[in-house]
Amino acid sequence: MQTLETYTFNSHKPGANLLVLGAVHGNEPAGTLAIEKIMQKLVQAQITLKSGSVTFIPVCNPVAKQEDVRFIEHNLNRILKRHDFEKTLEQSYANQICDLIEKADYVLDIHSTHLEGDLPTVFNDFVTEETSAWAESLNVGTVITSWRDMLGSAGVADEFSDTVFHSFNHGKKALLVEAGYHNEPTAEKLAYQAIEKTLKFFGMVDKAYTEANVSENTIAHMYKLVFKTEQDGKFVQDWKHMDPVVAKQVIAKLDDGSELTAEQDGYIVIPFPEATAGEEWFYLAKKD
Numbered sequence: 001m002q003t004l005e006t007y008t009f010n011s012h013k014p015g016a017n018l019l020v021l022g023a024v025h026g027n028e029p030a031g032t033l034a035i036e037k038i039m040q041k042l043v044q045a046q047i048t049l050k051s052g053s054v055t056f057i058p059v060c061n062p063v064a065k066q067e068d069v070r071f072i073e074h075n076l077n078r079i080l081k082r083h084d085f086e087k088t089l090e091q092s093y094a095n096q097i098c099d100l101i102e103k104a105d106y107v108l109d110i111h112s113t114h115l116e117g118d119l120p121t122v123f124n125d126f127v128t129e130e131t132s133a134w135a136e137s138l139n140v141g142t143v144i145t146s147w148r149d150m151l152g153s154a155g156v157a158d159e160f161s162d163t164v165f166h167s168f169n170h171g172k173k174a175l176l177v178e179a180g181y182h183n184e185p186t187a188e189k190l191a192y193q194a195i196e197k198t199l200k201f202f203g204m205v206d207k208a209y210t211e212a213n214v215s216e217n218t219i220a221h222m223y224k225l226v227f228k229t230e231q232d233g234k235f236v237q238d239w240k241h242m243d244p245v246v247a248k249q250v251i252a253k254l255d256d257g258s259e260l261t262a263e264q265d266g267y268i269v270i271p272f273p274e275a276t277a278g279e280e281w282f283y284l285a286k287k288d
């Protein structure tokens, strides 16, 4: 089994223990690049840690990253739990990530999305006063909640074991950042800012050197997950992540002529036109 590369920076002073994850999905380079950049600054003492410690896993799924694919055998962010008898590389990665999550206080997991022009978003799945303040402090532009409620409504909560869920199950607080389109240079920049602002939020550095890029975050709440089925269907337009939709608006048409519509005023979330049968096709969130 392959050991994941991890790097820890310790101030040797009391404070938060933060874990930052990159490339849980192999084709999402932003987190890895941002982690490499901030580690370089920590090594060169351009940034000094004044309290607590931070651990980085720049590449959580190295075998998928090598192939530039989302995953090989299992979507790592759907099987992120303990596997007593690990049979695949991705199950062994999951176990190693679980080890580090259980040692941390806070977890920041950085991802990116499928389409050029997708807006960045922070997912705050288990809302507390602290996670809301942390999510707001990242100034990403959009904060989405109710991910687990949506999975429960779709009856698939048991099949979705992810980094944030494992953190929650062990009493840790976690946020997941979608930094924008995979290959957009702004995604790396946003991911970097998210790490720096997180260090600032927990008082681990004196200041974040990057400017806030929005004045107010849009808040939205997930309410629906739609899987691609065997039946072919198409989006009625080139949706991007966080495109606004109104109640009853048609999102997609299936080959039998039936239409998939929004139930409430809100947004389309992480549309994936290339999804194959059984994969997540799109989600819907309602306005705050």
Ligand SMILES: [Zn+2]
Pocket: 024, 025, 028, 111, 112
């Ligand atoms: Zn991802």
